[in-house]
Amino acid sequence: MSTLGFSEEQRDCLQEIINVAMGLASDKLARFLNTFVHLQVPSIALVGASHIPAEFENRYQDTEAALVSQGFFGNEGVRGEAIVLYQMENAHKISALLGYEVGDVSEIEMLTDISSILTTTFLNGLADQIENSLSYSAPRVLSSVKGDMSSLLRNTSFHWEHALKVDISYQLVDHSFNCDMILLIPGEAVTNIQRILDRILEDY
Amino acid sequence: MALPVLIxxxxxxxxxxxxxxxxxxxxxxxxxxxxGLEALTILRAQEIGLVFLDLTMPELDGIGVLEAIKAESIDCFVIVISADIQPEMKKRVMELGALAFIHKPVNEDKLHSILKQYGLI
Structure with a gap:
């Protein structure tokens, strides 16, 4: 991970908090899909938000994709916007698992549900561990046809300074399902998060 | 005598x-x-009484460690402390012979009661 301001100890602390939050989200997802989810350690990286469109261009450019975005607000200046990116090919696998027809209108609803499970369970788990509590705005879904994901990402991320990329890969029992979660956060939130991490580290 | 413990x-x-x-x-x-690999190196070379074991790890995960402990009949107690809290994972871990399955972040009271239950404190 880029060390943009994070010490090795802070990075380890954030990674562990994220692993625990991810475990909660996977458990919820497994229950929702009625299957077992192989959990992998998510890789995290803090980057400038302006780099986000370029970072994801290759993975999402030549494919139909969807972006689900949800704002979050907490105490101590912790706030931001969580976005989850899906390749529609991956989304179709989940639709099939849940018994939807591919291309069904409700597929978008399903994506909203899954994103909501992933982001709110994940962020609540994260907030609990840093003794914070978060509120959320309603999720917003943006679909992209081939080629316009980077402009969607540009429009979503341009007013934020930093982005915490969390690369999530779920292995379901008989299929793999990948998506990316990105937390867009303002500069002062990074400083606040560092302060909170230091407080946790002081306890140990 | 102090109990040899591996975290x-x-x-x-x-x-x-x-x-x-x-x-x-x-x-x-x-x-x-x-x-997991580092853990097995220690477990094969030394007498360890109790292992606190994470599941999701690089190189070799906790399930791999439990499988090796079982296959090689290594004599030690294992308490799994995991971020992966799916019921099926708990079942797998218990079937592989772990004493207990605790969710992360570790809860002090829960840990103490397990240690007490097995006469470790």
């Missing part, structure tokens, strides 16, 4: 959390491992 987790914070959650009366000599 295996890829996160330094998690290893410290386990250490800090143990009661003061717990007389132990601690060693740590950052992944």
């Amino acid at each position: 295996c987790d890829d996160s330094l914070l998690a290893r410290k959390q386990v250490r800090k959650s143990l009661p003061e009366s717990f007389d132990a000599e601690f060693q740590t491992a950052g992944n």
Whole structure:
């Protein structure tokens, strides 16, 4: 991970908090899909938000994709916007698992549900561990046809300074399902998060 | 006599959390491992009484460690402390012979009651 301001100890602390939050989200997802989810350690990286469109261009450019975005607000200046990116090919696998027809209108609803499970369970788990509590705005879904994901990402991320990329890969029992979660956060939130991490580290 | 204890987790914070959650009366000599392979190297070379084991780790995960302990009949107690809290994972871990399955972040009371139950404190 880029060390943009994070010490090795802070990075380890954030990674562990994220692993625990991810475990909660996977458990919820497994229950929702009625299957077992192989959990992998998510890789995290803090980057400038302006780099986000370029970072994801290759993975999402030549494919139909969807972006689900949800704002979050907490105490101590912790706030931001969580976005989850899906390749529609991956989304179709989940639709099939849940018994939807591919291309069904409700597929978008399903994506909203899954994103909501992933982001709110994940962020609540994260907030609990840093003794914070978060509120959320309603999720917003943006679909992209081939080629316009980077402009969607540009429009979503341009007013934020930093982005915490969390690369999530779920292995379901008989299929793999990948998506990316990105937390867009303002500069002062990074400083606040560092302060909170230091407080946790002081306890140990 | 101090109990030889191994704390295996890829996160330094998690290893410290386990250490800090143990009661003061717990007389132990601690060693740590950052992944499953390191843990097995220690377990094969030394007598370890109790292992606190994480599941999701690089190199070799906790399930791999439990399988090796079982296959090689290594004599030690294992308490799994995991971020993966799916019921099926707990079932798998218990079938492989773990004493207990605790959710992360580790809960002090829960840990103490398990240690007490097995006469370790």
